[in-house]
Amino acid sequence: MSTTSGKTLGGRRAQAARNDEVILEAARAVFLDDPKAPIAAVAERAGVGISALYRRYAGKEDLLRQLCHDGLRRYVAEAETALDEPDDWAAFTGFLARVVDADVHSLTVHLAGTFTPTEEMGRDAMRAGELATALVDRAHASGRLRPDAVVHDLGLLLEACAAVRVPDPERTRQLRRRQLAVLLAGLSSVPDADPLPGPPPAAGEFDWRWRLRE
Amino acid sequence: MSTTSGKTLGGRRAQAARNDEVILEAARAVFLDDPKAPIAAVAERAGVGISALYRRYAGKEDLLRQLCHDGLRRYVAEAETALDEPDDWAAFTGFLARVVDADVHSLTVHLAGTFTPTEEMGRDAMRAGELATALVDRAHASGRLRPDAVVHDLGLLLEACAAVRVPDPERTRQLRRRQLAVLLAGLSSVPDADPLPGPPPAAGEFDWRWRLRE
DNA sequence: CTAACAGTGGAACGGACCGTTCCGCTCTGC
DNA sequence: GCAGAGCGGAACGGTCCGTTCCACTGTTAG
Numbered sequence: 001m002s003t004t005s006g007k008t009l010g011g012r013r014a015q016a017a018r019n020d021e022v023i024l025e026a027a028r029a030v031f032l033d034d035p036k037a038p039i040a041a042v043a044e045r046a047g048v049g050i051s052a053l054y055r056r057y058a059g060k061e062d063l064l065r066q067l068c069h070d071g072l073r074r075y076v077a078e079a080e081t082a083l084d085e086p087d088d089w090a091a092f093t094g095f096l097a098r099v100v101d102a103d104v105h106s107l108t109v110h111l112a113g114t115f116t117p118t119e120e121m122g123r124d125a126m127r128a129g130e131l132a133t134a135l136v137d138r139a140h141a142s143g144r145l146r147p148d149a150v151v152h153d154l155g156l157l158l159e160a161c162a163a164v165r166v167p168d169p170e171r172t173r174q175l176r177r178r179q180l181a182v183l184l185a186g187l188s189s190v191p192d193a194d195p196l197p198g199p200p201p202a203a204g205e206f207d208w209r210w211r212l213r214e
Numbered sequence: 215m216s217t218t219s220g221k222t223l224g225g226r227r228a229q230a231a232r233n234d235e236v237i238l239e240a241a242r243a244v245f246l247d248d249p250k251a252p253i254a255a256v257a258e259r260a261g262v263g264i265s266a267l268y269r270r271y272a273g274k275e276d277l278l279r280q281l282c283h284d285g286l287r288r289y290v291a292e293a294e295t296a297l298d299e300p301d302d303w304a305a306f307t308g309f310l311a312r313v314v315d316a317d318v319h320s321l322t323v324h325l326a327g328t329f330t331p332t333e334e335m336g337r338d339a340m341r342a343g344e345l346a347t348a349l350v351d352r353a354h355a356s357g358r359l360r361p362d363a364v365v366h367d368l369g370l371l372l373e374a375c376a377a378v379r380v381p382d383p384e385r386t387r388q389l390r391r392r393q394l395a396v397l398l399a400g401l402s403s404v405p406d407a408d409p410l411p412g413p414p415p416a417a418g419e420f421d422w423r424w425r426l427r428e
Numbered sequence: 429c430t431a432a433c434a435g436t437g438g439a440a441c442g443g444a445c446c447g448t449t450c451c452g453c454t455c456t457g458c
Numbered sequence: 459g460c461a462g463a464g465c466g467g468a469a470c471g472g473t474c475c476g477t478t479c480c481a482c483t484g485t486t487a488g
Contacts, residue, residue, distance in 0.1 A: 011455075011456055011457085012454090012455065012456050012457085012463070012464065012465095013456080013457090013463090013464095015464085015465095016463085016464065016465090019464090019465095038445075038446055038447080039446075039447065039448085040446075040447090043466095043467095048465080048466080049464095049465055049466035049467055050447095050448085050449095050465095050466075050467070051449095051450095051464075051465050051466060051467080052464075052465060052466080054447095054448075054449085055463090055464070055465080059447075059448075060446095060447065060448090153392075153396070156378060156389065156392070156393050156396075157396075159374075159377045159378060160373075160374035160375075160377055160378075160393065160397075161374075162377070163373045163374055163376070163377035164370060164373060164374075166419055166420070166422060167422055171419070174411070174412035174413065175370065175412065175415060175419075177411050177412055178367075178370070178410050178411055178412045178414070178415070179370050179374065181400075181408070181410050181411055182367070182370075182371075182397055182400035182401060182410065183374075183396055183397065183400055184400070185399070185400035185401075185404075185407060186395075186396035186397055186398070186399035186400030186401075187396060187399075187400075190399075190404060193399060194395070196392050196395050196396065197388070197391050197392055197395055198388035198389065198391055198392045199388065200392070201389060201392070205380055205385070205389075206380070208380060208381055227434090227435095227485085227486095229435080229436095230434080230435065230436090233435090233436095252474075252475055252476080253475075253476065253477085254475075254476090257437090257438095262436080262437080263435095263436055263437035263438055264436095264437075264438070264476095264477085264478095265435075265436050265437060265438080265478095265479095266435075266436060266437080268476095268477075268478085269434090269435070269436080273476075273477075274475095274476065274477090429488100430486105430487100430488095431486105431487095431488095432485105432486090432487090432488105433483105433484105433485085433486085433487105434483105434484100434485085434486095435482105435483090435484090435485095436481105436482085436483080436484105437480105437481095437482085437483105438479100438480100438481100439478105439479090439480090439481105440477105440478085440479080440480100441476105441477085441478075441479095442475105442476095442477090442478100443474105443475095443476095443477105444473105444474090444475085444476105445472105445473085445474085445475105446471105446472090446473085446474105447470105447471095447472090447473105448469105448470085448471090448472105449468105449469085449470075449471100450467100450468090450469080450470095451466105451467100451468090451469100452465105452466095452467105452468105453464105453465085453466085454463105454464090454465080454466105455462105455463095455464090455465105456461105456462090456463080456464095457460105457461095457462095457463095458459100458460090458461090
């Protein structure tokens with residue numbers, strides 16, 4: 001087996017390469033379940049020792065940042081995919097369904113504040129905001145989204161879906177889908193509906209999570 | 215000032231009686247903000263020493279149990295009030311608005327599992343379930359609630375509202391009201407709506423919180 | 429007036445938890 | 459064979475938190 005350039009690696013090298021994946025997967029599962037789980041829980045779940053973790057990441061903060069950034073990228077990717085969909089309303093609802101299914105919200109918002117973000121994350125977050133705005137604009141254009149709904153209502157919506165949580169992951173997905181259906185029905189425009197109350201959610205109102213907490 | 219039967223107490227006694235209230239209020243505020251806040255945070259918020267707490271409660275668990283039970287009783291009280299309302303739909307929505315405003319959900323569900331419940335709490339919880347069912351039945355009877363909504367959808371709804379959380383309490387209330395409005399719109403019956411997906415939430419699916427966690 | 433004492437503040441203790449380091453081992457790649 | 463990459467997991471140091479304890483103070487009964 002080749003050592004420096006080949007694709008198939010044997011023995012130790014292969015094991016190490018596989019561990020890269022296994023560890024990230026375990027970390028995602030563990031921190032999704034509990035954002036302040038100990039590092040040891042990740043190692044245990046991955047079936048590796050703690051050293052295997054520290055060989056790859058400088059510390060817990062590094063791992064969390066990586067995870068969060070991955071979530072952010074996933075969000076952006078799903079939004080870009082959605083924008084390729086010709087039907088405006090389907091693009092909007094499909095995007096939300098995929099983001100909810102992937103639990104991207106827990107991966108990004110709920111992990112923020114536990115590490116100092118990079119510049120690139122700031123840029124990605126900004127891009128995510130632009131894409132979301134584009135999707136909401138198109139949803140408005142389709143006439144299916146109630147006029148008084150704003151972009152930042154997506155924050156509320158995603159929070160609401162992420163809050164649904166039962167022990168079984170598949171069941172969690174089902175219940176979240178139901179929650180999403182109710183919320184989308186509520187955001188659909190109907191002839192003579194009462195307007196949504198209160199000042200609508202605004203730009204900076206959910207950024208408080210990005211600052212230090214507990 | 216009388217010592218054993220009078221209404222007005224002076225000095226120490228009065229201070230102590232007032233502390234009863236102050237401490238409970240502080241505990242509610244603190245644990246609402248963070249269910250695993252330290253006891254010391256409650257004392258600080260109340261402006262008293264730690265002794266003042268331990269004189270009244272055997273330990274943290276006692277305090278939490280009391281708080282949770284109070285929340286449960288509030289839920290029951292609001293439900294009973296709502297059942298006096300003649301308009302079926304108004305009873306339903308009014309009940310939810312008051313429960314959301316009082317943040318009863320955080321006080322009960324989010325605190326459960328941190329203590330061993332009493333028998334009386336079990337009875338109250340059962341009664342709460344019955345009253346909620348009665349309210350949902352009446353809402354169905356009014357024809358305003360979509361037919362495929364079930365009692366346990368209230369669990370999802372309350373969870374969704376409780377998940378909304380910003381630093382300012384009053385703003386939190388406003389945003390929760392908005393979230394509630396969207397959800398109620400989504401639960402309203404409209405002529406030709408797609409049915410809600412998935413098996414509806416069932417009886418035991420949210421009880422997992424009452425078992426030990428972290 | 430004064431002796432007991434209920435009520436209190438907050439320091440101190442003991443234990444749990446957790447991030448990180450470190451050491452000895454294994455097994456690979458040269 | 460042998461140097462060392464990769465690893466498992468014990469051990470360390472630090473933080474945090476529930477609870478206890480003690481000295482103190484104003485009140486109240488006699």
